[in-house]
Amino acid sequence: MPIHEFPPSHAARVRPLWDLDPTIVYLNHGSFGACPLPIREAQDRLRAQMEREAVRFFLRELEPLAAAAREALGAFVGAGPDDIAFVPNATAGVNTVLRSLDLRPGDELVTTDHEYNACKNALDAAAARAGARVVVARVPFPIDSPDHVVTAVLDCVGPRTRLVLVDHVTSQTGLVLPVERLVPELARRGVDTLVDGAHAPGMVPLDLRALGAAYYTGNCHKWMCAPKGAAFLHVRPDKQLDVRPLSISHGANSTRTDVSRFRLEFDWTGTHDPTPYLVLPEAIRFLSSLLPGGIAALAAHNRGTVLAARERLCEALDVPPPTPDAMIGSLASVPLPDGTGEPPPPPFSFDPLQEALFTRHSIEVPVTPFPPPRGRLLRISAQIYNDAEEYARLVDALRAEGVS
Structure with missing residues (x-):
C-alpha cells in the first residue's frame, strides 16, 4: 500500500490559467517555470504603459x-x-x-x-x-x-x-x-x-x-x-x-x-x-488565490504531489527513495540505471532517454548526469496543474523504453 497518496487534483480547474501546450505532459516546471495568463496580461499592460510614453514611464x-x-x-x-x-x-x-x-x-x-x-x-x-x-x-x-x-x-x-x-x-x-x-x-x-x-x-x-x-x-x-x-x-x-x-x-x-x-x-x-x-x-496575489490557505497551501499541495509521484517511480524502477521526505520540496530526483559511460551531454542538450520520452511519448521531463559520467537522474516537478495521471503516463513510458 502506498505511503504517500496524491492530494486532490486541481489540474482541470487551473490548467486553463496556464497557456501550456496541451499535447505535452509537462513535468518540468522546475527548469524555467511557467507564467500564468493573468500574470502575463498584467505584464502586457505594464509594457503598453512603458511604450506609450517611455520618458514618463522610466523617469x-x-x-x-x-x-x-x-x-x-x-x-x-x-x-x-x-x-x-x-x-x-x-x-x-x-x-x-x-x-x-x-x-x-x-x-x-x-x-x-x-x-x-x-x-x-x-x-x-x-x-x-x-x-x-x-x-x-x-x-x-x-x-x-x-x-x-x-x-x-x-x-x-x-x-x-x-x-x-x-x-x-x-x-x-x-x-x-x-x-x-x-x-x-x-x-x-x-x-x-x-x-x-x-x-x-x-x-x-x-x-x-x-x-x-x-x-x-x-x-x-x-x-x-x-x-x-x-x-x-x-x-x-x-x-x-x-x-x-x-x-x-x-x-x-x-x-x-x-x-x-x-x-x-x-x-x-x-x-x-x-x-x-x-x-x-x-x-503573489495570483498564487495566493489558487487554494484556500494561499501560497503555503499551494506549496504543501505540490510537495504532496511530488512525494506521491516519486514513490510510484521508485516502485516502478525498483529503487529505494534516495532522500528522506524532509529534504524534498516540489522537486524530486530518482536514480536511473547507469548510462553507457560516455561523457555527459553538454548543457542544453539532451540525454537519449529524455529525448525519447519527449519525441515518442510527448513527456517533458529532465534526465541529468549525476554523478557524471555514468550516473543519471530522472527529475520530476510538481505544480498545481499536474495530476497523478501524468506521472502514471511517465511510468508507462519508462516501461516502454525498457527502463523499469
Whole structure:
C-alpha cells in the first residue's frame, strides 16, 4: 500500500490559467517555470504603459512601481525592501556577489558537488582571476540525513575560507539543503554564506532576516510563476557598501541622499524591460488565490504531489527513495540505471532517454548526469496543474523504453 497518496487534483480547474501546450505532459516546471495568463496580461499592460510614453514611464513612474514590487517581495521572503536588488536571474545574483568580493591569492571558496553548473563556473572564474581556490564538499546522493550536508560543508572550511556558496534547493538532485543550520555555523567560524536560492521562493518558506545570510539570491520565474527576468539579490545591510551591480551606471555618482548607495546603483543599471519584476505583486496575489490557505497551501499541495509521484517511480524502477521526505520540496530526483559511460551531454542538450520520452511519448521531463559520467537522474516537478495521471503516463513510458 502506498505511503504517500496524491492530494486532490486541481489540474482541470487551473490548467486553463496556464497557456501550456496541451499535447505535452509537462513535468518540468522546475527548469524555467511557467507564467500564468493573468500574470502575463498584467505584464502586457505594464509594457503598453512603458511604450506609450517611455520618458514618463522610466523617469516618473518606474521608481514607485519598483518600490511597490520590493515591498511585496520583501513581505513574501521576510526581508526589508531596501535590502533587495532586482536582477534578471539567480545566476546574475551569484556573479554579482562574486565580482564584488576582494579576493586574494590563497583565499578559498567552498561549494558542494550539487551546485548548479552555471554558478560553479562563476565560482571557478572568480577564483581564477584572484589566484584563489575552489574547494568542493562531497555531499552523498542518495542521502539519508541533512546532517551529511552540514558535516561535508563544515569539514571543508578552513582558515583561508572567504565564502561558502550553497544551494537552498539543488537543481540536479532536488534536495532542500539545511541552510538554516549552515549559515549560523559558518558565521561562528567567521565565514560568509551566499545562498543560491534559485528554486526556493514559492517552494519553501523564506525568512531572510531570520536566516541571516550575508547574501541570498532567488528566482521568481520558477515557483513564484513570474515572467522570465524576475529575480532578486538580498544583501545584508552590513555588506551592502561592498556589493556593486555587474553594470555600473548613473547611480555611481548620484548626489541623492534619500536612498542608500546600494539602492542607487542597483535601481538603475541601464535601459531594460523592468516589467517581469514589476508584476511580482500580481504574481503573489495570483498564487495566493489558487487554494484556500494561499501560497503555503499551494506549496504543501505540490510537495504532496511530488512525494506521491516519486514513490510510484521508485516502485516502478525498483529503487529505494534516495532522500528522506524532509529534504524534498516540489522537486524530486530518482536514480536511473547507469548510462553507457560516455561523457555527459553538454548543457542544453539532451540525454537519449529524455529525448525519447519527449519525441515518442510527448513527456517533458529532465534526465541529468549525476554523478557524471555514468550516473543519471530522472527529475520530476510538481505544480498545481499536474495530476497523478501524468506521472502514471511517465511510468508507462519508462516501461516502454525498457527502463523499469
